[in-house]
Amino acid sequence: MSAHSHASPLSSAASDARPVLAVDIGGTKIATALVHPDASVSHRVVVPTPVTGGREEAQAVVTAAALGVLEHAAAAGGVRGIGIGSAGPIDPDAGTISPVMIPVLRDAPLRTWASAWAPDVPVNLAGDGICMAVGEHWAGAGLGVRNMLGCTVSTGVGGGLILDGRPWTGPSANAGHIGHVIIDPDGSDCPCGSRGCLELAASGTALLARARAAGWSRPGDGRTAADLAVAARAGDALARGIFAEAGRALAAAFTSVSAVCDLDLIVVGGGVAQAGRPLFDAIEAGMREFAGLPFLHRTAVRPARLGADAGLVGAAAFLHLPQRYAAPAAVPTL
Known part of the structure; x- marks a missing residue:
């Protein structure tokens, strides 16, 4: 409190x-x-x-x-x-x-x-x-931007779209649900009922599970995805590698959304974004890799300014x- x-x-x-x-x-x-x-x-x-x-x-x-x-x-x-x-x-x-x-x-x-x-x-x-996208558009990293995606990478992966300066929520009010964009059609089953979703590759829950499986942490010792982010910033090779994989997965989804919506900006927040450069460098490298069409190269990526x-x-x-x-x-x- x-x-x-x-x-x-x-x-x-x-x-x-x-x-x-x-x-x-x-x-x-x-x-x-x-x-x-x-x-x-x-x-x-x-x-x-x-x-x-x-x-x-x-x-x-x-x-x-x-x-x-x-x-x-x-x-x-x-x-x-x-x-x-x-x-x-x-x-x-x-x-x-x-x-x-x-x-x-x-x-x-x-x-x-x-x-x-x-x-x-x-x-x-x-x-x-x-809500994250609107908050950043009103008073954060998206101030004045016409077309943007706000993405929260935390326990799960959430997203919201601002198109032509207005929130776009779609007929069901669930548009922008980027965590359940499929990035691997042959991937693991997702709790949402599909498979191969971005959330399985980039959420804090998924990153922590991979880190533990690789020996970074023993289950039950209190380590969190935020701790993993701190380790990545401090240079831990295993943590940095895991965030690099997550950044590339996010880049694949971001490039796809930008190809559909012609975005000016993507703002990334949430606990996983606390990893800083290890994550954002991987996102930017991945978007350069995946952005074949010239208009996709203009989409910028910034960390959220308002934090939590x-x-x-x-x-x-x-x-x-x-x-x-x-x-x-x-x-x-x-």
């Missing part, structure tokens, strides 16, 4: 000065915070994501974190809304989430839960990938700046 964090130099984005209660649900942790109209973040609470127990226990964990933050908004007149970003897939029409990596939250009615935390305020539910706050800031942006970040209406199915 912590109080004030990063502060943006942006001026107030809305006449309503009340903050948004932002919630970011990931495979390892759930973060809640107040996000203000200038994109600054305060009163953050971070708790481990529940992995055992039932639906009621999971609801209690999320609710306790949210209420722990809400009490700090009373002096500001409460919150103007609740913005939730979650690992997916999600169903915003039903107000539910079904994260592949979090079985206890399958079909969880997040909108119903949130409506009980602060009645009579709007609740917006979006995928964590698009990107998803929170993006979840709040949908409520602070609804005209800028309202997703375009889906094209009717013929």
Whole structure:
């Protein structure tokens, strides 16, 4: 738990000065915070994501974190809304989430839960990938960019698209789910039901499993993917090799997405991105290798600027700046 964090130099984005209660649900942790109209973040609470127990226990964990933050908004007149970003897939029409990596939250009615935390305020539910992308577009590495992919490489791999300056979420609100782009048609089975997905090659979970299998760590000794990233930055040859493999896999997926969407920028965040140059050098080398068409060479890759706050800031942006970040209406199915 912590109080004030990063502060943006942006001026107030809305006449309503009340903050948004932002919630970011990931495979390892759930973060809640107040996000203000200038994109600054305060009163953050971070708790481990529940992995055992039932639906009621999971609801209690999320609710306790949210209420722990809400009490700090009373002096500001409460919150103007609740913005939730979650690992997916999600169903915003039903107000539910079904994260592949979090079985206890399958079909969880997040909108119903949130409506009980602060009645009579709007609740917006979006995928964590698009929230990360919107956060970086509003106040981070993607500021002013027209076409970008935001990619979070953490317990899983998530993504979100900004096209022509607007979020593109698609008819089901799950567009940009790059973690389940297939990079190896003959690869291993994925929990999503497919096989050979990017997430199996580049997620923190996958990297740590490969490191342990190669003798870097013994199961159960407390090592994490973040520790592996630290080791890679420090020059550990095994860790650097694993991040190089992950970077090449990410580059294959990034090049494919850029070929479809003609991207200006790809912003990469999440715990795995903490490896720094060992990962980003491999991504850049891989994209040079795979980018055959001339227009693909203009796609830049940058690390996320907001760090762990990107998803929170993006979840709040949908409520602070609804005209800028309202997703375009889906094209009717013929």
